Amino acid sequence: xxxxxxxxxxxxxxxxxxxxxxxxxxxxxxxxxxxxxxxxxxxxxxxxxxxxxxxxxxxxxxxxxxxxxxxxxxxxxxxxxxxxxxxxxxxxxxxxxxxxxxxxxxxxxxxxxxxxxxxxxxxxxxxxxxxxxxxxxxxxxxxxxxxxxxxxxxxxxxxxxxxxxxxxxxxxxxxxxxxxxxxxxxxxxxxxxxxxxxxxxxxxxxxxxxxxxxxxxxxxxxxxxxxxxxxxxxxxxxxxxxxxxxxxxxxxxxxxxxxxxxxxxxxxxxxxxxxxxxxxxxxxxxxxxxxxxxxxxxxxxxxxxxxxxxxxxxxxxxxxxxxxxxxxxxxxxxxxxxxxxxxxxxxxxxxxxxxxxxxxxxxxxxxxxxxxxxxxxxxxxxxxxxxxxxxxxxxxxxxxxxxxxxxxxxxxxxxxxxxxxxxxxxxxxxxxxxxxxxxxxxxxxxxxxxxxxxxxxxxxxxxxxxxxxxxxxxxxxxxxxxxxxxxxx
Amino acid sequence: xxxxxxxxxxxxxxxxxxxxxxxxxxxxxxxxxxxxxxxxxxxxxxxxxxxxxxxxxxxxxxxxxxxxxxxxxxxxxxxxxxxxxxxxxxxxxxxx
Numbered sequence: 001x002x003x004x005x006x007x008x009x010x011x012x013x014x015x016x017x018x019x020x021x022x023x024x025x026x027x028x029x030x031x032x033x034x035x036x037x038x039x040x041x042x043x044x045x046x047x048x049x050x051x052x053x054x055x056x057x058x059x060x061x062x063x064x065x066x067x068x069x070x071x072x073x074x075x076x077x078x079x080x081x082x083x084x085x086x087x088x089x090x091x092x093x094x095x096x097x098x099x100x101x102x103x104x105x106x107x108x109x110x111x112x113x114x115x116x117x118x119x120x121x122x123x124x125x126x127x128x129x130x131x132x133x134x135x136x137x138x139x140x141x142x143x144x145x146x147x148x149x150x151x152x153x154x155x156x157x158x159x160x161x162x163x164x165x166x167x168x169x170x171x172x173x174x175x176x177x178x179x180x181x182x183x184x185x186x187x188x189x190x191x192x193x194x195x196x197x198x199x200x201x202x203x204x205x206x207x208x209x210x211x212x213x214x215x216x217x218x219x220x221x222x223x224x225x226x227x228x229x230x231x232x233x234x235x236x237x238x239x240x241x242x243x244x245x246x247x248x249x250x251x252x253x254x255x256x257x258x259x260x261x262x263x264x265x266x267x268x269x270x271x272x273x274x275x276x277x278x279x280x281x282x283x284x285x286x287x288x289x290x291x292x293x294x295x296x297x298x299x300x301x302x303x304x305x306x307x308x309x310x311x312x313x314x315x316x317x318x319x320x321x322x323x324x325x326x327x328x329x330x331x332x333x334x335x336x337x338x339x340x341x342x343x344x345x346x347x348x349x350x351x352x353x354x355x356x357x358x359x360x361x362x363x364x365x366x367x368x369x370x371x372x373x374x375x376x377x378x379x380x381x382x383x384x385x386x387x388x389x390x391x392x393x394x395x396x397x398x399x400x401x402x403x404x405x406x407x408x409x410x411x412x413x414x415x416x417x418x419x420x421x422x423x424x425x426x427x428x429x430x431x432x433x434x435x436x437x438x439x440x441x442x443x444x445x446x447x448x449x450x451x452x453x454x455x456x457x458x459x460x461x462x463x464x465x466x467x468x469x470x471x472x473x474x475x476x477x478x479x480x481x482x483x484x485x486x487x488x489x
Numbered sequence: 490x491x492x493x494x495x496x497x498x499x500x501x502x503x504x505x506x507x508x509x510x511x512x513x514x515x516x517x518x519x520x521x522x523x524x525x526x527x528x529x530x531x532x533x534x535x536x537x538x539x540x541x542x543x544x545x546x547x548x549x550x551x552x553x554x555x556x557x558x559x560x561x562x563x564x565x566x567x568x569x570x571x572x573x574x575x576x577x578x579x580x581x582x583x584x585x
Contacts, residue, residue, distance in 0.1 A: 099568055101561050195546050208544055237551035238544070306528045317505060324506070326578055331571035338583045343508035355507060359498070359517055360524055362505040376531050378541030383534065385542055417520060418527060434545025459546070 003028045004164045005482075008068055008221045011167075015062065015071060022062070022071030022116065025167070026055040029073040029118050033165045036485055039146050041138045042160040044078050045086045046119040054116050068224050069113040075160045075169035078120040079127055080104045080212065081201040085117065089203050090135040091125045093329050093349025104201020105236065106170060106212050106229045113228045118166050121156030125351045126320065127177055127205045129153050130423045133414050134353045141410070142184060143483040144449055148407040151181030157215050158185040163485055168216040168225055172202055174209045175308050176402075176427025179439035182215055183402035183452020186441045186481065188222045188469070189215045191427075193460045194434035195240035197226075198233030204319040206312035207238070209431040218479055219440060219470040223247035226462065242460050250463040251470040256290035258468060259395045265301040266400030266426055275401045278443035278451045282472065283399065289471050293399065298387040303380050304429040305421055309357075310364050310377035311432075317361030323349065356417065381432050388433040392458045397468050401426060402439040402452030426454060436462050440469050441478040450478075493522045 003011065003025060014020045030048055037043055051073075058071045076082060079089045083103045088094040103111070110117070124134035132140040132155030140155040142148040143163040150159040154171025158181035161169050171178040173191035182189025190213045197212045204210060214225035227248065232241045262283065267276050283293050325331035325345030332344035350358070364373040391398060403423060413420045430437040435456055442453035453472065457465040473479055498518045502509045509517065563576055572579040 097569055101565050101568070195548075234553065238546070238548065240546055240548070300534075303531055303534065306530050309524065310528055310531075321506070325571055326580055327566070328569035329571070336581055338581050339506075340508070341581050342506040346506055347508035350507075355509075355513075356517065356520060356524075358505050358507065359501055359521060363493075363497075363501045363521065363525070366501060366504060373525075373528060375541055376536060377528075378543060379536035379539040380531050380534060381542040382539050383536070385545060418523060432542075432545075 002032070002164050004167050004217070007218055008072065008224050011072070012066070012068055012070065022058040023052070023055040025071055025073050026051050026116050026118070029166055032163070033118075036163050037165060039141060039485065040143055040159050040163045040165070041140050042121055042156040042163065042165060043075070043119045044088060044090065044122050044137055044156070047085055047117050051116050051118055058114055058116070067113040069110070069115050069228055072115050072167045073118045074110065074115045075118050075121045075157060075166040076107065077123055077154050077157045077169070077171045079123060079172060079203040080107060080170060081203065082107055082117065082120065086120065089126050090123045090137055091349065091351070091354070092136045093323050093345070095330055097328055102201065105198035105233045107201065109229050121154070121160055121169060123156055124153035125354050126203070126316070127153040127172055127174055128316070128353050128357055130176070130180060130420055131408070131413065132156065133410065134351060136351050139410060142407050142449070143485045144186060144407070145447070147409055148449065149184065149410055151184035151407060153177040154189070154215065155181045158182050158187055158189060161185070161187045161215050161217060162483060164482070168214060168221060170212055170229070171215050172210055172212050173431065174205050174312060175431050176424040178213045178215060179402050179427050179437055179452065179454060180424060182439040184407040184450065186450030186478070187215055187217055188219055188438065188440045188479070189213065190222055190226060190438045190462070190465070191430065191436060192226065192230070192462060193436045195238055196230050196242070196436070196460065196462070198231070198236040198239045200233055200235035206315035207319065208315060209312055219466060219473045220248060220251060222438070223251050223466050240460070245463050247462060247466055251466040253467050254290065255286065255468055255471040258291040258397065260286060260291055260293035260468070261296040261391050261395035261398045262293050263298040263301065263398060263400055264295050265298055270404050270425070271401060272405040274445050275403070275405060275451055279401050279453060282442045282453050285472060285475055286399070289475060296391050296395070298391065298429065300380065300383045300387050301429055304384055304432055305425055307377040307380040307384065308428045308432060309360065309421060310373050311381065313357040313361035314364045314374050315361070317358045317365065320354070320358055353417070384429050385433045388429070388435055396464050398456040399468070400454050402454040403427070406445040406447070406449035406451055430456055435459055436465050438465050438469050440473060442472070442476070443478055444481070493518060493525060
């Protein structure tokens with residue numbers, strides 16, 4: 001059994017009783033990375049020297065009442081800025097950003113909690129993708145079967161936790177980028193309500209949709225990690241001023257009488273029969289636990305993907321305008337005037353998918369097309385948001401699959417953007433509505449690949465989402481299974 | 490059916506400050522056309538009386554005092570620059 005098979009609480013007890021040290025945890029992390037990362041390829045940058053030094057200091061300073069995250073090895077998605085630690089967004093245009101000048105707010109908060117940053121995790125370039133095949137450095141593999149993708153864009157974040165390389169990680173989710181890879185890799189991933197977690201220092205993709213969130217092996221540990229990173233932040237004017245409950249306490253309430261809505265659109269054709277059956281089994285489990293469920297409709301679901309690609313690409317085209325080869329990042333050597341320098345630096349620095357989305361967004365925002373595409377998509381976003389609000393008048397949570405299928409093979413969808421986009425059909429509406437959603441393991445396909453259950457809540461009602469997830473996890477064993485990768489995980 | 494032409498793709502690429510090879514223009518014309526055609530799906534919906542959503546939370550303008558504060562120092566800001574001279578970012582000539 002690996003150290004990372006224990007829960008946070010168990011590890012903190014062990015730390016306190018001096019059965020283990022922070023150095024043991026950090027050594028275990030790098031030992032596992034050395035053992036399996038040539039197969040998994042989750043890490044872009046390691047922070048080994050600093051992390052081992054920090055572990056020594058934390059072992060010396062361990063006091064009476066440490067934070068519950070004290071000394072825990074964490075991996076950070078590479079679009080979250082870390083002071084002095086290379087941050088590339090898996091893009092060639094930031095290949096030389098070896099010495100970032102500040103920490104993202106979430107990273108500052110983790111430092112206060114005394115976690116140890118093990119390294120930076122691979123992703124689809126600028127978080128655009130669903131398979132990690134859009135990374136300009138390497139293709140992260142699914143630890144359950146390395147012929148398959150880990151999902152994306154937080155593929156490195158999910159795979160590193162599933163492979164036991166770190167205790168937990170942070171990802172970011174714009175249209176499913178935490179929940180989809182969590183589902184594919186059999187781990188727990190939460191996209192918080194828009195505004196719950198500061199986005200300061202998260203390299204912006206689509207500012208009205210992006211959220212940072214935790215990826216862990218258990219729901220309880222997920223709640224602990226979320227607790228550490230939430231809160232209003234002066235540096236992010238869209239972060240919300242809301243009362244935050246003690247998540248790790250509220251998750252222990254049972255689900256007796258919980259009213260679950262199951263959108264019929266989330267179990268329709270296009271959803272793989274094994275996935276559908278597994279989700280129906282999970283609903284039976286909820287019945288046994290005393291919850292009730294009914295079928296409902298989110299009638300505008302089929303428009304979500306189209307609206308999302310117009311809106312997120314439009315926002316991206318504006319956000320990515322900052323990468324111009326002037327202040328930081330890579331500059332083309334071929335240009336002899338300023339305009340060509342912009343154009344060539346961006347042409348050389350961005351990959352195909354990023355270029356495609358910048359082009360789509362620029363088109364949708366351009367004169368003569370703005371109303372027909374961008375504004376139209378914003379109006380459809382209102383309809384999708386209203387769908388959710390209507391269901392939440394009568395129900396506590398919405399439950400369905402996280403993805404229409406289990407993980408697909410590396411290379412299977414890469415040449416067809418529209419098929420790739422369809423992967424996110426069940427996660428995208430959640431970002432458009434700004435509500436919280438979690439994915440947790442609820443079973444395995446006949447090929448042994450994990451299947452994710454998605455639980456969606458009202459704005460700022462992470463408590464009920466966690467409560468429903470925790471009750472299911474306690475009643476089942478799916479989260480205890482480990483990939484057989486390179487021996488014992 | 491929405492059509493997008495190669496000239497439109499070149500125009501948009503210029504707006505986006507992206508140099509595209511002729512081959513990329515071909516491919517982008519086809520792929521953008523496909524995506525935009527797919528987006529035509531939204532026209533099934535009558536949205537005349539629907540307000541657009543720009544932001545999901547009920548947030549009004551968030552104001553703060555306009556006060557100078559310590560932030561990144563000039564020498565640090567220049568540390569990651571591709572080129573610098575005399576404490577400033579250096580770029581190629583703007584005028585021909």
